[in-house]
Every structure is written in structure tokens, then in C-alpha cells.
Amino acid sequence: MNGFILTSFISTVALAIYGSFKFSNTNPIKWIVLYCLADAIIEIFTNALALNGIPNIFLYYILVWIETFLLLLYFKSVSATIGSIPYLKLFIPVYVILLQILVFLSSTKSISPYSGIFQGLLLFVLGLISFHDELRAARYSDILREPFFWFVASCIVYYGCSSIVLIGAKIFAVDKEVFNYIWNYQNILSILKNIMIATGFMLSRK
Amino acid sequence: MKIEVVIILLTSVVLFVVIIVIAFIVIQQRRFIRLEKEKLFLEKVQEARLAEAMIKSQELERKIIGENLHEEVAPILYLSLMDLNAFMDNKDLNLGTKLQFTINNISSAISKIRDISHLIHPVSVETFGFLHGIEDFSAIINSSQGCKFVIENKTDSIPLDAFKQLMLFRVIQEIVYNSIIHGKSRKIDLVLKKDGNQLSLFIYHNGSKFMNEDYLKSLQSNGGLGLKNIQHRIGLLQGQILFDTVENSDIQKVSLNIPLI
Numbered sequence: 001m002n003g004f005i006l007t008s009f010i011s012t013v014a015l016a017i018y019g020s021f022k023f024s025n026t027n028p029i030k031w032i033v034l035y036c037l038a039d040a041i042i043e044i045f046t047n048a049l050a051l052n053g054i055p056n057i058f059l060y061y062i063l064v065w066i067e068t069f070l071l072l073l074y075f076k077s078v079s080a081t082i083g084s085i086p087y088l089k090l091f092i093p094v095y096v097i098l099l100q101i102l103v104f105l106s107s108t109k110s111i112s113p114y115s116g117i118f119q120g121l122l123l124f125v126l127g128l129i130s131f132h133d134e135l136r137a138a139r140y141s142d143i144l145r146e147p148f149f150w151f152v153a154s155c156i157v158y159y160g161c162s163s164i165v166l167i168g169a170k171i172f173a174v175d176k177e178v179f180n181y182i183w184n185y186q187n188i189l190s191i192l193k194n195i196m197i198a199t200g201f202m203l204s205r206k
Numbered sequence: 207m208k209i210e211v212v213i214i215l216l217t218s219v220v221l222f223v224v225i226i227v228i229a230f231i232v233i234q235q236r237r238f239i240r241l242e243k244e245k246l247f248l249e250k251v252q253e254a255r256l257a258e259a260m261i262k263s264q265e266l267e268r269k270i271i272g273e274n275l276h277e278e279v280a281p282i283l284y285l286s287l288m289d290l291n292a293f294m295d296n297k298d299l300n301l302g303t304k305l306q307f308t309i310n311n312i313s314s315a316i317s318k319i320r321d322i323s324h325l326i327h328p329v330s331v332e333t334f335g336f337l338h339g340i341e342d343f344s345a346i347i348n349s350s351q352g353c354k355f356v357i358e359n360k361t362d363s364i365p366l367d368a369f370k371q372l373m374l375f376r377v378i379q380e381i382v383y384n385s386i387i388h389g390k391s392r393k394i395d396l397v398l399k400k401d402g403n404q405l406s407l408f409i410y411h412n413g414s415k416f417m418n419e420d421y422l423k424s425l426q427s428n429g430g431l432g433l434k435n436i437q438h439r440i441g442l443l444q445g446q447i448l449f450d451t452v453e454n455s456d457i458q459k460v461s462l463n464i465p466l467i
Contacts, residue, residue: 131228134231135231135235135238138235138238138242140235141239142236143235143236144232149232156224156227157221157225157228160220161220161221161224164213164217164220165213165217168212168216168217169213172209172212172213178210181210182210182213182214185213185214189221
């Protein structure tokens with residue numbers, strides 16, 4: 001494990017532990033806490049399997065599905081526009097089926113970027129819609145002091161840029177070695193995302 | 207350049223753009239909040255001004271009532287009282303003539319009280335509607351001999367509720383008073399028209415010039431209580447008012463448009 005991957009792993013686990021103290025069943029923050037917990041658990045399993053030489057690519061697809069599902073629920077509870085989309089309940093099962101097809105089509109030896117690109121672009125757009133809603137409604141007098149801002153900004157930064165990494169890898173048809181190299185950069189984005197979510201947790205009131 | 211460097215550079219550029227977009231969103235959101243606060247503050251100031259204008263206007267009305275009762279009615283009643291005392295003291299006087307004089311005085315006082323009470327609270331508007339009330343008002347103005355007030359009514363009825371009719375009456379009353387007191391007008395014409403769901407009222411008078419800019423300026427100033435009351439009532443009626451001059455003449459024109467909903 002190189003430095004970035006290790007830092008990313010530690011920050012993800014630490015964030016999940018810190019976030020669990022902020023869990024509140026009545027607050028939309030619960031979806032972010034569950035997201036962090038899911039992230040950390042899958043990260044631990046992924047690394048455990050990798051250390052024992054067992055293929056772990058399937059965990060990546062499960063993670064993509066869980067992350068998207070939990071973040072969709074978060075966006076649904078904080079954004080009036082997303083919450084009012086009548087097809088959202090229909091979209092989630094369709095998305096699960098689509099993901100299963102992508103997993104079926106993917107190789108178990110290397111990550112297929114399609115589901116990641118799809119997830120990244122979807123969450124990036126949902127983040128922008130949430131910000132657009134806030135610009136119209138202006139609910140917060142100081143947006144930088146709101147956990148909402150940090151959670152949504154982390155989604156936009158992380159998923160927006162991750163999509164570019166995956167799109168780039170797909171366009172240039174990089175080999176496994178190059179992909180692992182640029183995946184390090186993705187870990188930097190992950191650390192940045194964890195810092196932003198941690199800031200949101202710090203600003204949250206139970 | 208290696209592929210991985212290209213991808214990382216590309217992602218870095220996107221990251222930079224995303225951060226700029228987020229910063230822009232924060233700046234815009236703060237600007238919006240600031241503008242909302244300013245708007246709220248201005249609305250509060252405007253509300254406070256209107257409330258102040260209303261209270262001052264009420265005080266002014268009370269003062270006018272007091273002055274009218276003191277200067278118009280009290281001397282007549284006082285004279286009548288003196289006459290009655292004189293009858294009691296001096297039995298030789300011609301009682302018939304003196305009593306008639308006292309009766310006339312008391313009748314005059316009653317008439318004055320009636321006029322004053324009609325101006326303060328136009329019962330006729332409340333009971334018989336705006337058109338009846340405005341005719342009563344015109345009769346009072348015409349009885350003063352100083353000004354001629356003519357109504358040209360092209361409507362059969364005014365389909366507004368009692369409160370709105372009273373508001374409309376107050377607006378007309380204020381405009382007419384202003385044109386007489388401040389504009390020194392000697393002739394006023396009121397034209398009423400109904401166009402679909404819109405009631406149009408036009409007041410023409412030969413008083414001094416008063417344009418829409420003067421009206422807007424008065425609304426911003428500390429004075430102009432009557433005009434602020436007009437604006438407040440027009441707002442309640444969801445209508446519009448325009449101060450203008452009839453083309454190629456010295457006749458002043460006030461146009462009122464009230465939606466009939």
C-alpha cells in the first residue's frame with residue numbers, strides 16, 4: 001500500500017467512526033453517516049481480500065451501488081427539486097438492475113469504468129441541483145457554516161473529478177499499471193472528500 | 207507527455223473549475239441573502255412609514271373634528287344658550303321671533319354636526335355603497351360654494367366589497383381635498399368607467415400642477431401624509447394611480463385603475 005492509499009484508507013475509517021457519533025435518526029445527516037460506514041466497511045474488506053490475494057473487484061461494484069443509493073436518499077431529503085422527482089422511486093430499482101448488468105459485463109480482473117462514470121456524473125448533477133435549490137431558496141444565512149454545503153461540495157468535487165479520471169482511463173485505454181498510477185490521484189480526491197465531510201460533521205448539531 | 211500525466215492534469219483542471227464553481231455558488235448565495243435582508247429592511251421601513259402616516263393622519267382627522275366642532279358648532283350652540291337664558295330673564299321680548307332665531311341656530315348646528323360626521327365616517331358608503339357616498343360628498347363640497355364638484359358616472363354599480371368601496375371613497379376624498387386645499391382648484395370633475403374587470407376613475411381639476419414625479423417624491427419624504435394614505439389604500443385595492451395633465455391644457459388629471467376581482 002502506498003502513502004496515498006493508506007492515508008485514504010485511514011481517513012475513511014476514522015471518518016466513519018467520527019460520523020457514527022453524529023448519527024441522528026431525524027436528521028438527513030444519517031445518510032452521510034451510513035455512507036461513511038458503508039465506505040469504511042467495504043474498504044476494510046477490499047484490503048483484507050487484496051492482502052490474501054482474493055479478487056475484490058466485485059466489492060467495488062457493491063460500493064458504487066450502496067454509495068449512490070445512500071447519497072440519493074440524502075439529496076432527496078435536502079433538495080426540494082430532487083425530493084419532488086416522481087420517478088425517483090422507480091429510478092432506484094432500475095439503477096440496481098442497470099448496475100447488475102454492468103457488473104455482469106465487467107471483468108473480475110480489472111475495474112470497468114462505466115458504473116463509476118455513471119455514478120459520478122449522476123451525483124455531480126444531483127449536487128449541482130441541490131446548490132441551485134439553495135441559491136433559489138436561500139435558507140442559510142452563512143452557507144459555509146452549514147453541514148449541507150460541505151457534504152454537497154464534497155460530492156461535487158469527488159464524483160465530478162473521479163468521473164474525469166475514469167473517462168480519461170477509458171478514452172486512452174490505459175493498461176493496468178497506468179490505471180493503478182492514476183488511481184492514486186483518485187485517492188487524493190478521496191482524502192479531500194473525507195476532509196470536507198469531516199468539516200460537515202464538525203459543524204452539525206445533533 | 208505520458209497518458210497518466212495527461213489524465214491527472216485534466217482532472218486537476220476539472221478540480222480547479224469545480225472549486226471555482228463552488229466558490230461562485232457561495233458568493234452568489236451570500237449576495238442573494240444580503241439582497242433579501244436589504245429588501246426586508248426596506249419593506250419594514252416602508253411599513254413603519256405607512257403606519258406612522260396612518261396614525262398621524264388619524265390624529266390630524268381628530269384635530270380637524272375638534273376644530274370644526276369648536277369653531278363651527280360650539281358658537282352656534284353658545285348663541286342659542288344665551289338666547290334661551292335671555293328668555294328666562296326678560297319676559298317682555300318678542301318670544302316668537304327670538305325662539306325662531308334659536309331654532310334656526312340649533313338647526314344650523316345639527317346640519318354642521320351631520321356634515322362633519324359624514325366626512326369622518328361616511329355611513330352612506332357603508333349603507334348604500336360608493337356611488338351614493340360620493341354623491342353625498344359632492345353635495346357637501348358644492349354646499350361650500352368655493353368649489354364645484356361634478357360626477358359623471360358611466361357605471362351601473364361598483365362590484366367591490368364594503369371595505370374596498372370605503373377605501374376607494376377615502377382615496378377620492380383625499381384627492382379632492384388635496385386639489386382644493388393645496389391645488390386651490392375651483393372645479394372638479396369625477397368620471398367613473400368600467401372596462402371589463404377594471405374600474406377606471408378620472409379626476410379632472412383646475413388646480414395647480416402636480417405630476418407623478420411629485421407624487422413619488424412625496425411618498426419618499428417625511429411629509430405627504432395624505433398621499434401616503436392614498437398609496438396605502440391603493441395598495442389594499444391592488445390598483446394603480448397616475449397624476450398627469452390633460453394634453454395642451456392646464457387641467458390636471460388623476461387616473462385610478464382598480465381591478466374588480
